[in-house]
Amino acid sequence: MTAARLEAAAIREEWLGHALSTSPADRSAAEAGISELYRLVGRKAPAFAWVRSPAEAVPHIPPMPRLRADLFSGRAADWPLSSLLADRYARLRDRLDMCVDRRRIPAGWPPWTTKLRTLPEEELSREASDSVHQSVLDAVLGPIRLAHKVVTGESRGLAWYGQHDAHWLAHYEIWRRVGGATYAHDDVRELEIWAVLARSCGWWWPVEGLCTVSERPVEVNTEPAGESGQIRLHAADGPAVRFADAWSVYSWHGTRVPRWVMTDPSVERIAAESNVEVRRCAIERLGWDVYIEQAGLKLVGSALDPGNQGSELRLYDIHNGFSRVLLAVNGSLERDGRRRMYGLTVPTSIDDPLAAAGWTYGLSAAQYSQLVRRT
Amino acid sequence: MTVTLASLSRQTGLSVLDHLEQEVTIPVLDGIQAQGDLLVIPLPVVADVVSIRADVRWTGVPAGGVELLRGAAGGNPHTLVADPLTCRWTTSINDRLGLALGLFEASEPVYLLHPEHGATGFVPGTYVVRRQREQVAAARRPGSATADARNRNRFIED
Numbered sequence: 001m002t003a004a005r006l007e008a009a010a011i012r013e014e015w016l017g018h019a020l021s022t023s024p025a026d027r028s029a030a031e032a033g034i035s036e037l038y039r040l041v042g043r044k045a046p047a048f049a050w051v052r053s054p055a056e057a058v059p060h061i062p063p064m065p066r067l068r069a070d071l072f073s074g075r076a077a078d079w080p081l082s083s084l085l086a087d088r089y090a091r092l093r094d095r096l097d098m099c100v101d102r103r104r105i106p107a108g109w110p111p112w113t114t115k116l117r118t119l120p121e122e123e124l125s126r127e128a129s130d131s132v133h134q135s136v137l138d139a140v141l142g143p144i145r146l147a148h149k150v151v152t153g154e155s156r157g158l159a160w161y162g163q164h165d166a167h168w169l170a171h172y173e174i175w176r177r178v179g180g181a182t183y184a185h186d187d188v189r190e191l192e193i194w195a196v197l198a199r200s201c202g203w204w205w206p207v208e209g210l211c212t213v214s215e216r217p218v219e220v221n222t223e224p225a226g227e228s229g230q231i232r233l234h235a236a237d238g239p240a241v242r243f244a245d246a247w248s249v250y251s252w253h254g255t256r257v258p259r260w261v262m263t264d265p266s267v268e269r270i271a272a273e274s275n276v277e278v279r280r281c282a283i284e285r286l287g288w289d290v291y292i293e294q295a296g297l298k299l300v301g302s303a304l305d306p307g308n309q310g311s312e313l314r315l316y317d318i319h320n321g322f323s324r325v326l327l328a329v330n331g332s333l334e335r336d337g338r339r340r341m342y343g344l345t346v347p348t349s350i351d352d353p354l355a356a357a358g359w360t361y362g363l364s365a366a367q368y369s370q371l372v373r374r375t
Numbered sequence: 376m377t378v379t380l381a382s383l384s385r386q387t388g389l390s391v392l393d394h395l396e397q398e399v400t401i402p403v404l405d406g407i408q409a410q411g412d413l414l415v416i417p418l419p420v421v422a423d424v425v426s427i428r429a430d431v432r433w434t435g436v437p438a439g440g441v442e443l444l445r446g447a448a449g450g451n452p453h454t455l456v457a458d459p460l461t462c463r464w465t466t467s468i469n470d471r472l473g474l475a476l477g478l479f480e481a482s483e484p485v486y487l488l489h490p491e492h493g494a495t496g497f498v499p500g501t502y503v504v505r506r507q508r509e510q511v512a513a514a515r516r517p518g519s520a521t522a523d524a525r526n527r528n529r530f531i532e533d
Contacts, residue, residue, distance in 0.1 A: 277511075307407075335392070361474065361505050362424070362470075362474045363416070363421070367420055368407075373404055374409040375409070
């Protein structure tokens with residue numbers, strides 16, 4: 001059991017490593033892999049155009065082909081290349097999914113019976129697969145794709161993600177090596193082509209005769225984000241993801257933010273920002289105490305924080321229509337001997353700082369006042 | 376035996392930041408205590424909203440401790456530490472406010488240890504461990520007209 005757990009974790013870490021890799025692309029491996037996929041759908045190997053980032057690829061890639069019924073006449077030879085690849089990919093995954101599902105549900109048994117026969121190896125596989133999925137798809141590919149959409153304006157061409165396809169490749173490998181799924185020989189070979197791409201390059205955009213391929217980023221900053229090895233993008237002083245052409249994605253503890261949040265988190269910019277999550281990140285980046293002072297927030301009330309050695313709780317109006325902010329002081333010292341201050345948003349109906357502090361723990365002001373020690 | 380940060384650290388194998396005072400005796404107190412984003416509350420204080428479920432499953436707290444919560448950002452855990460056979464922990468509880476992580480019962484003094492916040496000591500008793508929340512505005516969606524529907528809670532992670 002421990003061996004299976006270690007193996008699942010090792011596969012998870014290996015693929016996460018590929019997804020976060022900042023090494024230069026292995027261009028010959030990537031070109032060979034992509035050429036092989038072109039051949040699988042009956043096309044000749046393309047020429048290659050390498051770019052430093054997905055943003056730099058934008059002028060090179062044509063818009064998504066309009067999907068019209070007459071294109072899908074059944075004569076596959078007439079389909080646009082990207083549709084052929086997408087079809088081939090979808091069929092491969094359908095076949096692999098059936099093999100994984102067969103492990104989960106015995107043929108002919110109703111789906112609810114999986115609950116009765118889940119093996120520890122299957123539970124481990126699910127957990128490891130979910131972890132990579134959250135780290136790669138949700139926490140890395142998702143934010144970069146959203147940032148890229150800002151550059152392209154609209155959806156352009158069908159992209160494949162190279163290193164950021166790691167999550168689904170990890171999924172099938174975990175289920176094969178730990179979860180006990182078996183795949184057809186030909187499918188394993190086809191899967192390996194995609195695996196080579198995930199190990200060797202960034203995003204790529206195939207069209208007839210030409211494939212534009214991006215290098216991987218040159219910098220990726222993350223922090224731990226869960227119980228089973230998940231990560232999320234975070235960098236406090238610069239880009240979380242940076243490519244060689246300087247195209248960058250910024251992230252504060254996993255929330256994608258505009259560049260100014262890191263470089264110029266001023267009260268004016270915070271006031272002008274319409275997205276509340278971005279506003280919260282910018283305030284945290286600036287520091288709640290600094291923000292409250294610079295924004296000139298009106299003090300509603302203050303009180304000694306029970307159990308917290310002469311520290312004060314201060315409640316402020318923040319004029320956002322739904323909350324007030326409670327400025328509290330940490331119970332333990334930082335390395336520099338100071339105590340960190342932090343802001344907590346509380347419902348606007350609360351006037352008393354003690355009631356506000358109590359509310360954050362589901363207690364009344366009277367109950368919170370009984371607090372004997374905070375560290 | 377005098378319990379200090381240093382002795383708890385030796386017992387559990389968990390390290391604490393070196394700027395915290397290592398040799399001071401950890402006070403063992405009766406009442407509500409806070410450690411960073413967690414609040415430990417004697418059960419009677421919140422007995423009207425927190426209850427132990429009928430199908431409760433307990434975990435004995437070993438000398439090495441039980442991790443109650445690991446901070447998502449920094450990965451720093453809050454660890455409950457007790458002498459063997461003196462404390463048990465469960466997450467099989469109902470909290471009407473949905474803030475409780477679980478509950479522990481101690482027949483001897485027990486300690487909560489955190490790398491940045493140091494240690495907190497508790498006299499024997501039954502305690503509820505709650506997380507701290509704040510209010511955040513949910514993304515506005517067409518149709519969610521009331522303020523209540525738009526606002527939700529977010530747990531604090533330090």
